[in-house]
Amino acid sequence: MPRIGTRKLLYLMSADLVRLGIKIGRDVMFDFLRAEYLLIKPKRSYVKTTNSKHWMKKHANRIKEIVIDRPEQVWVSDITYIKVDSGYQYLSLITDAYSKKIMGYGLNQTLSTDGPLKALEMAVNNRQYPTQPLIHHSDRGLQYCSSDYITKLKELNITVSMTQNGDPYENAIAERINGILKYEFLMIDGFNNHSTACTGIAESIEIYNQLRPHLSCNMLTPDQAHQQKKLPYKSWHKKPRKAKPTEAQILSLTIN
Numbered sequence: 001m002p003r004i005g006t007r008k009l010l011y012l013m014s015a016d017l018v019r020l021g022i023k024i025g026r027d028v029m030f031d032f033l034r035a036e037y038l039l040i041k042p043k044r045s046y047v048k049t050t051n052s053k054h055w056m057k058k059h060a061n062r063i064k065e066i067v068i069d070r071p072e073q074v075w076v077s078d079i080t081y082i083k084v085d086s087g088y089q090y091l092s093l094i095t096d097a098y099s100k101k102i103m104g105y106g107l108n109q110t111l112s113t114d115g116p117l118k119a120l121e122m123a124v125n126n127r128q129y130p131t132q133p134l135i136h137h138s139d140r141g142l143q144y145c146s147s148d149y150i151t152k153l154k155e156l157n158i159t160v161s162m163t164q165n166g167d168p169y170e171n172a173i174a175e176r177i178n179g180i181l182k183y184e185f186l187m188i189d190g191f192n193n194h195s196t197a198c199t200g201i202a203e204s205i206e207i208y209n210q211l212r213p214h215l216s217c218n219m220l221t222p223d224q225a226h227q228q229k230k231l232p233y234k235s236w237h238k239k240p241r242k243a244k245p246t247e248a249q250i251l252s253l254t255i256n
Contacts (some may be wrong), residue, residue, distance in 0.1 A: 001212055003040050003184045006030055008213050013206050040183075046066065058140045061170060062161035063097075071098045071226045072129045074161075077138040078174035080182065082107065083190030084197055090117040091201060095177045097137070101222035102177065102205050103127070109200055116143045117152065124156060128226065137161040139171055181208065 004012075010029045017024060033039045063074050064212055074097040081088045081154070081234035092115035094104040104123030108115030120136075138144040138157045144162065182188045185204040191197035209222045217225035 001184060001207060002186055004212065005040070005184075006033055007215065008219075011219050013215055050215040055136055058145060059160045059162045061137075061164050062135055062159060063137050064170075068097050070129075070132070070229060071101075072127060072132050072134055073098060074135045074137055075103060075123065075158075076171055076177075077119070077136065077144065077169060078178055079111070079115065079141065079143065080178040082187060082197055082201070084194060085190075085192055089194065089197060091181075092116040092117055092143075093177060093181075094119045094136075095174060096222075096226060097173050099222050099225035099228070100173065100177065100217060101209055101226045105201065105205060107194070107201060109194065111143065113143045113146050113148050114151055120149070120152060134160050135159045137163075138169065139163045139175075139209065144184070148196040180212075181205070184212075 007026060010024070010026060018221070030039070066074075068074050075094050076097050077092070077094045079090050079092050082091050089107055089109050089166055090111050092106045092108065095100055095102050103126050104119040104121065106115040106118030106122070108118070134157075136153055138161075140162050143149060149161060181201075185208070187204065191200055211221060213219040213221055214225065216239055217228075220228065
C-alpha cells in the first residue's frame with residue numbers, strides 16, 4: 001500500500017508504537033510526514049469511459065432513498081481506464097456498497113461488455129449471501145444498458161438500478177474505489193502490457209480487500225466488514241453551496 005492515507009497508516013502502526021513506547025497522535029503524525037515530505041499529493045487525470053448518449057433503455061435509480069444495512073444488498077459498478085504501453089485498457093469493478101469489498105473485476109482491451117460481464121461472473125461466484133435480495137447499481141453507460149448485461153442480471157434475479165443525470169455522487173462509492181486503486185496502489189502509473197496489468201490488478205485488489213482498513217467501515221478491512229451486520233452506513237452527498245449575499249445584506253454589512 002505505497003500511498004495509504006495518514007490516518008490508516010497511523011492505525012496500522014498503532015500496535016508497534018505502543019510496543020515501542022512511542023506516543024503520537026493524528027495531528028503530530030501529519031506534521032511529521034509533512035516535515036519529511038511524505039504527505040501524498042493527489043494526482044488528477046481523467047479519461048471518459050461512460051457513453052450514456054444511446055438509444056438503449058435506462059433504468060431508474062433504486063438506491064436513492066434506501067439505507068444500506070447489510071452486505072450484498074447493493075453492488076455498485078463502474079469502469080475505469082488503465083494505462084499500458086499500447087494505450088488504454090478498461091477495468092470493470094463490482095463493489096459491495098456495505099463492506100466496500102471488491103466482489104469482481106475484469107480487465108478488457110476495449111469498452112465492450114466483455115469486461116463488465118467478466119466482473120459480474122466473478123462477483124456472483126464470490127457471493128456469501130446468495131439468498132438475499134440484491135440490487136446492481138451503475139451509471140447509464142451502454143455496457144450496463146446492453147441487452148447482454150441486463151439479460152444476465154435478470155437471469156440472476158438481480159434488480160437493476162442506474163444513475164439518472166450523470167452526477168458522480170449518484171455512484172460515489174464506485175468512483176471512490178476507482179480512485180483508491182489508481183492513486184493509492186499506483187495503477188495511475190500504468191503497466192508494461194496486458195499480462196503485467198492483470199497480475200498487478202489482482203495483487204492490488206487482494207491487498208485492498210484483505211489488508212487495507214476502511215474509514216467508513218470502522219477501520220475494518222473490506223473482507224472483515226463483509227462478515228459484519230451492524231456497520232454505520234456513510235452516504236455521499238454534494239456539499240451545499242453557500243448562498244451569495246444579496247445587495248441588501250452587502251449594504252447592511254458595509255454600513256455596520
